[in-house]
Amino acid sequence: xxxxxxxxxxxxxxxxxxxxxxxxxxxxxxxxxxxxxxxxxxxxxxxxxxxxxxxxxxxxxxxxxxxxxxxxxxxxxxxxxxxxxxxxxxxxxxxxxxxxxxxxxxxxxxxxxxxxxxxxxxxxxxxxxxxxxxxxxxxxxxxxxxxxxxxxxxxxxxxxxxxxxxxxxxxxxxxxxxxxxxxxxxxxxxxxxxxxxxxxxxxxxxxxxxxxxxxxxxxxxxxxxxxxxxxxxxxxxxxxxxxxxxxxxxxxxxxxxxxxxxxxxxxxxxxxxxxxxxxxxxxxxxxxxxxxxxx
Amino acid sequence: xxxxxxxxxxxxxxxxxxxxxxxxxxxxxxxxxxxxxxxxxxxxxxxxxxxxxxxxxxxxxxxxxxxxxxxxxxxxxxxxxxxxxxxxxxxxxxxxxxxxxxxxxxxxxxxxxxxxxxxxxxxxxxxxxxxxxxxxxxxxxxxxxxxxxx
Numbered sequence: 001x002x003x004x005x006x007x008x009x010x011x012x013x014x015x016x017x018x019x020x021x022x023x024x025x026x027x028x029x030x031x032x033x034x035x036x037x038x039x040x041x042x043x044x045x046x047x048x049x050x051x052x053x054x055x056x057x058x059x060x061x062x063x064x065x066x067x068x069x070x071x072x073x074x075x076x077x078x079x080x081x082x083x084x085x086x087x088x089x090x091x092x093x094x095x096x097x098x099x100x101x102x103x104x105x106x107x108x109x110x111x112x113x114x115x116x117x118x119x120x121x122x123x124x125x126x127x128x129x130x131x132x133x134x135x136x137x138x139x140x141x142x143x144x145x146x147x148x149x150x151x152x153x154x155x156x157x158x159x160x161x162x163x164x165x166x167x168x169x170x171x172x173x174x175x176x177x178x179x180x181x182x183x184x185x186x187x188x189x190x191x192x193x194x195x196x197x198x199x200x201x202x203x204x205x206x207x208x209x210x211x212x213x214x215x216x217x218x219x220x221x222x223x224x225x226x227x228x229x230x231x232x233x234x235x236x237x238x239x240x241x242x243x244x245x246x247x248x249x250x251x252x253x254x255x256x257x258x259x260x261x262x263x264x265x266x267x268x269x270x271x272x273x274x275x276x277x278x279x280x281x282x283x284x285x286x287x288x289x290x291x292x293x294x295x
Numbered sequence: 296x297x298x299x300x301x302x303x304x305x306x307x308x309x310x311x312x313x314x315x316x317x318x319x320x321x322x323x324x325x326x327x328x329x330x331x332x333x334x335x336x337x338x339x340x341x342x343x344x345x346x347x348x349x350x351x352x353x354x355x356x357x358x359x360x361x362x363x364x365x366x367x368x369x370x371x372x373x374x375x376x377x378x379x380x381x382x383x384x385x386x387x388x389x390x391x392x393x394x395x396x397x398x399x400x401x402x403x404x405x406x407x408x409x410x411x412x413x414x415x416x417x418x419x420x421x422x423x424x425x426x427x428x429x430x431x432x433x434x435x436x437x438x439x440x441x442x443x444x445x
Contacts, residue, residue, distance in 0.1 A: 250343050260339060264438050268431075268438055
């Protein structure tokens with residue numbers, strides 16, 4: 001009798017245990033990174049295109065101080081407040097004592113060196129599409145940046161989002177290194193795809209999310225409510241945006257729209273980053289956006 | 296009859312002024328942004344390669360932009376002329392809470408406008424980067440002090 005009553009409980013425990021085991025934080029295959037040597041110059045391009053500094057410099061930092069990745073900027077969302085951590089090369093306060101493979105697990109799989117999950121406010125769901133060489137180049141470049149000993153501040157999240165283990169299930173649903181655009185036709189579109197879908201993580205704001213906070217890729221780049229609650233992030237797919245390729249590339253360089261209004265909000269740092277990339281990269285983004293199917 | 300027509304015309308002209316305070320200030324500040332936009336359009340079309348580069352026209356536009364950057368803003372932004380007080384403006388109330396910062400953001404236009412003036416006639420390829428710097432100055436202020444359009 002007792003055995004009979006316990007059976008469902010045992011099954012439940014098995015399922016729960018299995019789910020936790022299946023969703024435990026994943027790490028990269030270290031062997032893939034063992035023989036890689038990073039190129040700091042290529043890494044700087046990855047760093048700028050990925051917009052790392054835009055979230056990780058100290059609040060209010062200007063110019064050169066934006067290369068000190070001490071963290072501290074806050075991001076208000078419906079889940080609570082996220083605070084960007086220190087990712088400067090300081091061994092104590094930052095990530096200076098990490099190994100390349102640990103860095104790769106963090107950036108592409110959202111797994112910390114201590115084996116816990118990162119929240120997807122860190123856009124590893126986009127960076128997961130990066131090649132190991134890109135990650136190695138980025139790592140090498142970031143080690144050349146100034147160190148900061150400022151301690152990282154904790155996030156301030158509402159229950160149940162405060163439970164990190166629950167992110168395993170979320171990742172099982174939404175962390176995929178599949179590209180949204182399949183089979184880009186030429187090198188320009190391939191570069192545009194890498195910039196939009198992986199590095200510049202455009203989809204994080206411009207694509208709507210479903211009820212669980214995962215990107216709805218069937219409505220890729222079609223616009224979404226602003227996560228900070230103020231208005232709407234515009235769509236940039238062909239059915240939403242009628243700018244020419246030249247208009248898009250020029251906007252990413254100067255911040256001026258086709259009617260010569262100036263960029264605002266969170267696009268300001270994005271344009272600042274794109275302005276530092278080669279013209280061919282801005283044109284690749286424009287070509288990619290125009291090549292998307294109208295929806 | 297003539298007197299009546301003139302009187303009616305004056306009355307008609309007077310209506311908008313009565314309808315809203317600071318109408319002149321609004322027109323003046325929006326007019327200066329319009330002058331900026333028109334000249335940015337001329338330079339931008341050259342930078343994009345949509346119109347042929349013309350050193351003289353580029354210089355004239357850069358000079359106009361620089362001239363606007365020199366206009367003293369104080370008299371154009373009287374207390375009580377924010378979007379909360381008036382229709383037809385996107386000026387946020389924060390302007391008057393941090394007027395010194397607002398004024399310094401306007402002064403920040405000066406350096407990129409001067410740079411644009413110096414390079415505009417030197418060649419088409421100089422325009423993009425110079426306009427980018429100017430765009431940064433525009434954004435820095437719009438970001439904090441201009442309400443969104445929707």
